[in-house]
């Protein structure tokens with residue numbers, strides 16, 4: 418290997434380790450679900466985005482087998498050459514209807530959808546105004562454009578308004594936000610954002626990856642939860658979280674906007690179609706969650722129960738009601754040690770510290786699933802109480 422490059426990489430790896438940012442992967446020996454195997458032991462899983470508990474569901478496996486038999490394994494093509502099957506169109510129709518929009522377009526992932534969207538619609542005459550805590554894929558998507566970038570303080574409507582004013586001379590203004598922010602589990606003030614968009618003649622883009630399938634009265638997402646309906650111009654989201662958790666992303670919007678994206682979004686034109694199995698199962702999942710509201714109801718019941726029990730046990734948790742439950746600990750070392758102790762108690766959670774979250778705001782992020790039983794939740798609370806006593810003796 419080029420000795421200079423070797424040195425650069427070694428130094429970088431060293432520095433990642435020194436800063437305590439080196440990520441170790443735990444290797445699962447089982448399907449995704451409430452209980453997972455790691456090595457010889459089983460753990461209660463509180464750190465996946467499997468909100469509705471569908472990732473390992475038998476019905477989905479059956480649907481996958483059917484799709485595989487009927488439509489084959491791969492397409493060896495992009496959509497517009499010979500990679501669009503009936504199931505891809507069916508999935509787009511179902512997603513659009515579920516989300517309450519005229520049309521939908523599929524991508525390999527939500528990351529891809531976000532990379533595709535902005536470069537297709539924004540030019541150097543436009544302004545993109547982003548929430549400071551937006552997901553990496555939105556940040557990268559915006560970077561691919563020549564639009565002028567503005568960053569507003571997290572969920573700060575006064576600051577957003579300032580930025581909108583500063584961008585009034587531009588051809589277009591795009592406000593970009595996560596629907597739900599993954600580190601806090603907090604919900605973007607969509608009503609206020611849409612009001613400002615109207616006042617200052619801007620478009621709204623929302624990435625609803627941590628909400629699609631369970632937020633709002635019928636699980637449509639943050640636009641339903643916030644009562645803003647189709648006032649959001651583009652919603653991007655993933656099939657890789659609540660909706661079965663495999664992969665695939667999408668954008669919903671008006672018929673013309675989606676037609677335009679099919680013509681202009683590079684990740685759609687130059688990257689393979691979703692595999693038929695994935696399209697088939699994703700489509701099955703949309704049908705399931707419309708028909709059967711039980712997992713969604715269970716998810717919210719579990720979320721409320723866990724939040725209440727943790728509060729009663731004296732833990733500081735973020736106030737907004739979402740199955741992402743950050744247990745605020747402050748000190749990075751305490752958070753890390755606590756996650757390690759909980760792992761010994763067969764509770765699998767992950768600690769987050771600077772720079773993933775602000776300095777001094779280290780936390781353990783718990784994620785609740787519809788699959789968790791009351792017993793699982795009680796066991797987790799008990800383990801938290803025990804490890805807290807051991808680690809923070811005062």
Ligand SMILES: *Cc1c(COP(=O)(O)O)cnc(C)c1O
Pocket residue numbers: 525526527528529552554595599624625626627654655656657664665666
């Ligand atoms: C998880 C996530 C993504 C990435 O989704 P993929 O489909 O896995 O690429 C994008 N945006 C947000 C807000 C996310 O939370």
